[in-house]
Amino acid sequence: MKRTLLIARREYVAYAKTVGFWLSLLAFPMFAVLGGGIPLLIRSAEPIKVVTVIEDGPAATGLAAEVRAALQEEKDRLAERVQEAAQKGQAAAGRAAASISGPKMRLIDAPPALTVAAPGAAREAALREVLDKDASKDRRVDAVVFLSRVDGKPQAQVWTARAMDNDVADFVRNALRTGYRDQALTAAGVAPSLVEQIESFKPEVKAFSPNAASGGEVSMRDRIPAFIGLGAGFLLWSLVITGASILLNSVMEEKSNKILEVLLSSASASEILTGKVLGVAMLTLTVLAVWAGIGTSVLTSASPDTAATIGQVLLDGGLVFYFIAYMVGGYLMYAVLFAAIGAFCETPRDAQTLMGPIMMILVVPILVMQMALTSPDAPVVKVLSWIPFFTPFLMSARAPSDPPLIEVVLTLIGMFATAALMVWIAGRAFRAGALSDVKLSWKTFGRAVTGRG
Amino acid sequence: MTAALTLESVSKRYGGFDAVRDLSFEVPKGSICGFLGPNGAGKTSTLRMILGLQPATSGRIDILGAPDGRLVRDRIGFLPEERGLYKKMTPVEAIAFFGALKGLPSHEGKKRARQLLEQQGLGAAQKKKMKELSKGMAQKVQLIAAVVHRPEFVILDEPFSGLDPMNQQGLEEMIRGLAADGATVLFSTHVMQHAERLCDKVVLLAKGRKAFEGTVEEAKATSPRVLDLEGAISPEAAGALPGVAGVETLSDQDGVRRLKIVLAAGAGGQDTLKAAFLSGLDVRGFALKEPTLHDAFIGLTGDNPDQPAVRAEAVQ
Incomplete structure (x- = not known):
């Protein structure tokens, strides 16, 4: 036992004290934050566009007002959302949402040079002057919108400083469509108040389910478990694969550096294998703890209610213990297998023969887990979750949907029985591989396991 | 022990x-x-x-x-x-x-x-x-x-x-x-x-x-001593000396040869050398070599790619 712990500690320290480990550990939450945050940051940091709207001729009268009204309406709507968020104690989230949604536009009166210029060459020259990026700040605009009516239907010509800028055109299109619809309805005899009523009407649709926590109405609290299951499945998958891969590389490194034979003269193969599996398990738990810590901190500060709900869901019915059991079983199955493969290899290329098919199999639960989010009892999800190699991931995804207890128990038994078998197989293969110089193949691996190698 | x-x-x-x-x-x-x-x-x-x-x-x-x-x-x-x-x-x-x-x-x-x-x-x-x-x-x-x-x-x-x-x-x-x-x-x-x-x-x-x-001494003893002789001596004449188990010609330049004489088990080499002088052989140089562990190794394992087959035969 002492040797096992010594090997485990060395394994843990060897990785934990490298900068690379902490960088890769932080990479996942960093990419998660950057992946979601950067587009938001870019959007919120976008400058407010200065736009001027010009009505072309008397027929277009009122169109500019429609655009202005639409913009004001949008601003009011966002202000309302910020206020609602503040009332729920999520002011920061509300402000963040407001900063990234809605049109980033400010309407100004048209510069005199544009209004006086007659359509044609003179206007175009004036346009180029105000849209020119080198124009002085007080004269420069980002977009000029010419509004007109043709056969009574509103039309717009949008000039922008940047050719690929569609924001203003999109906003104007929506504003004109809404205005035209309102006018058409009014012209058809519908009272303006009724038109406004229709415009602002949002039907209230509530979902009910006898399985909801409240016994009736489905709330966010009911939806969170499914997301937790899916998240746990993915998290488990990435942790197991990360841990197993670390183990594979570690054993390969020891094999190529000729350390395994020295180790084998100091400790038994099972002590070495157990120590290494334990050491990397500690690393994996460190990763999990850091990720969980970061996730909890971010969620608690951004949305304390959601954080509390997630905590409650994890503790209700011992869901967190299921996840732990699936994690232990999943890690054991794959970690010992990868370690045994590593014992035959000195380079990653040596390991490809066996790793290729294993990685292909490991893609299956990733594909099926997404189905488990909406249909946790779909036949394909149920059947595949009985396969021990997929059990940890698929049952994690299904667990929050309250699968039948018998399924949970039997799949757990199957998984741990397979894990025990894998430990036995890997132990034999590890010992044979550590002292062997033969090239790794399914045949040599099989011979090592059966003791004929 | x-x-x-x-x-x-x-x-x-x-x-x-x-x-x-x-x-x-x-x-x-x-x-x-x-x-x-x-x-x-x-x-x-x-x-x-x-x-x-x-x-x-x-x-x-x-x-x-x-x-x-x-x-x-x-x-x-x-x-x-x-x-x-x-x-x-x-x-x-x-x-x-x-x-x-x-x-x-x-x-x-x-x-x-x-x-x-x-x-x-x-x-x-x-x-x-x-x-x-x-x-x-x-x-x-x-x-x-x-x-x-x-x-x-x-x-x-x-x-x-x-x-x-x-x-x-x-x-x-x-x-x-x-x-x-x-x-x-x-x-x-x-x-x-x-x-x-x-x-x-x-x-x-x-x-x-x-x-x-x-x-190590016992190992060496499994290998015969070797007497190197140099002079206008024919292999046949050297082979006729007492205590000789085999002769190998290492070089031959106009009749002046270097001969490697493998002594019989138990032969010390002094008698062979004495007989060579007494019989009037043209001995211009000689060296009596004690067997090394290397010689014993070769003799016992038969594994020496540099050694001609005749040597092993001579020893046997």
Whole structure:
């Protein structure tokens, strides 16, 4: 036992004290934050566009007002959302949402040079002057919108400083469509108040389910478990694969550096294998703890209610213990297998023969887990979750949907029985591989396991 | 003297290949025993069986009173043929880690590591990473790691390979020091000079079988003495001298030859030389050569690619 712990500690320290480990550990939450945050940051940091709207001729009268009204309406709507968020104690989230949604536009009166210029060459020259990026700040605009009516239907010509800028055109299109619809309805005899009523009407649709926590109405609290299951499945998958891969590389490194034979003269193969599996398990738990810590901190500060709900869901019915059991079983199955493969290899290329098919199999639960989010009892999800190699991931995804207890128990038994078998197989293969110089193949691996190698 | 290691009819078979066949020998306690044999003779397989890293196909092994090396692994030190230590560890960390695996407390392991490194002239390398050390230095560190727990039995697999003459000499001194401290040392090698200088006993292995077991002197005695003669002497005339078992012409320049005369078992060479002078042979130069362990090795294993077949025939 002492040797096992010594090997485990060395394994843990060897990785934990490298900068690379902490960088890769932080990479996942960093990419998660950057992946979601950067587009938001870019959007919120976008400058407010200065736009001027010009009505072309008397027929277009009122169109500019429609655009202005639409913009004001949008601003009011966002202000309302910020206020609602503040009332729920999520002011920061509300402000963040407001900063990234809605049109980033400010309407100004048209510069005199544009209004006086007659359509044609003179206007175009004036346009180029105000849209020119080198124009002085007080004269420069980002977009000029010419509004007109043709056969009574509103039309717009949008000039922008940047050719690929569609924001203003999109906003104007929506504003004109809404205005035209309102006018058409009014012209058809519908009272303006009724038109406004229709415009602002949002039907209230509530979902009910006898399985909801409240016994009736489905709330966010009911939806969170499914997301937790899916998240746990993915998290488990990435942790197991990360841990197993670390183990594979570690054993390969020891094999190529000729350390395994020295180790084998100091400790038994099972002590070495157990120590290494334990050491990397500690690393994996460190990763999990850091990720969980970061996730909890971010969620608690951004949305304390959601954080509390997630905590409650994890503790209700011992869901967190299921996840732990699936994690232990999943890690054991794959970690010992990868370690045994590593014992035959000195380079990653040596390991490809066996790793290729294993990685292909490991893609299956990733594909099926997404189905488990909406249909946790779909036949394909149920059947595949009985396969021990997929059990940890698929049952994690299904667990929050309250699968039948018998399924949970039997799949757990199957998984741990397979894990025990894998430990036995890997132990034999590890010992044979550590002292062997033969090239790794399914045949040599099989011979090592059966003791004929 | 009691045996620290006993092998009785040990065999090892890999698939259809017999790596070790019916091998029996003993290593007395406190002795230095050379385990000699050409490449592929089965030395490493035997050492692995002694350590319990591989099971014997048949036979019995007794090491330090245990039937399996794994049961007494804390009392054994092992240096494998292919060396390796954790590259990112310092020598002190590496030595202390392997010492700890053998039951040595960490602080004691570090203390002894520093002492042994100083003794071996590696004091300045204590804080360097293993990857920064030269091959010779790393090999010394690995040997220290193998013996830091003061084992009763030390097994060294080809310990001299890859070392320069200076480091080879240092290693020889280390091995002598281990034996002087009471440890039993078994080391494999195919370089006879080291064995000749170090060993109280040698075991020769050829094609998986024991070819010889005994002291270095006894091994040498299995090989005949050689008398080199130079002059206008015909091989036939030399062959007629007393005590001659065979003659080989090494060079012939206009009738002036260099002859290698293999003496018969028990022949000292003086009588043969005396007879050569008395019979009026044109002896212009001579040299009486004592057999070396290398000669014994070649004679016993028949493994010397440089040696002409006639020599082996002459010896037989």
